[in-house]
Amino acid sequence: MDYERLFTVAETARKPKKLSTADATFVKTTIPKDLADYPKWKRPAKIKHPAGFSVSGAPVGTFIRSALLMAGRKALGGRYGGSPFYEQVEKDVSFGIMRSHFHNDYPKGAYCCQQCTLAVYPLLEAGALRYFDNKALAKNVRRLIDEGGWRFATAPNAKMLDWSLGA
Numbered sequence: 001m002d003y004e005r006l007f008t009v010a011e012t013a014r015k016p017k018k019l020s021t022a023d024a025t026f027v028k029t030t031i032p033k034d035l036a037d038y039p040k041w042k043r044p045a046k047i048k049h050p051a052g053f054s055v056s057g058a059p060v061g062t063f064i065r066s067a068l069l070m071a072g073r074k075a076l077g078g079r080y081g082g083s084p085f086y087e088q089v090e091k092d093v094s095f096g097i098m099r100s101h102f103h104n105d106y107p108k109g110a111y112c113c114q115q116c117t118l119a120v121y122p123l124l125e126a127g128a129l130r131y132f133d134n135k136a137l138a139k140n141v142r143r144l145i146d147e148g149g150w151r152f153a154t155a156p157n158a159k160m161l162d163w164s165l166g167a
């Protein structure tokens with residue numbers, strides 16, 4: 001699985017322009033094949049994000065899922081074109097957000113930690129998750145970031161924050 005390409009394609013997917021045919025095929029066909037073991041797939045221990053920051057440990061999985069959904073929406077359409085692979089990823093991310101709130105009593109829209117919350121924020125902004133009111137959750141997360149609430153009492157990595165906010 002070419003993660004570097006995934007993250008590059010996901011960056012393109014956030015912009016108004018279309019994906020190249022080769023990138024669209026990569027997203028539609030290659031990725032679901034390469035990650036056929038998902039959700040138990042063997043993920044890298046560390047990733048270098050094209051936006052200039054590195055991620056290691058548990059948040060790697062969240063950044064990968066976030067990139068998959070950004071790229072998947074662009075290549076397949078708003079509801080992932082009914083692709084079982086991308087719909088599973090969408091479900092996993094959404095249930096993660098719900099569990100954090102209803103199970104752990106975290107603020108609405110937050111994920112397990114600061115980095116994972118920054119990883120999923122662009123999805124909320126984009127309305128990528130069908131299971132809840134993305135805009136309301138995005139607003140709530142934005143408030144946490146701006147006011148230094150919850151895990152944001154510690155300032156995030158500046159490049160990661162800029163990437164998350166689309167700055």
Ligand SMILES: [Zn+2]
Nearest residue numbers: 059112113116
């Ligand atoms: Zn986390």
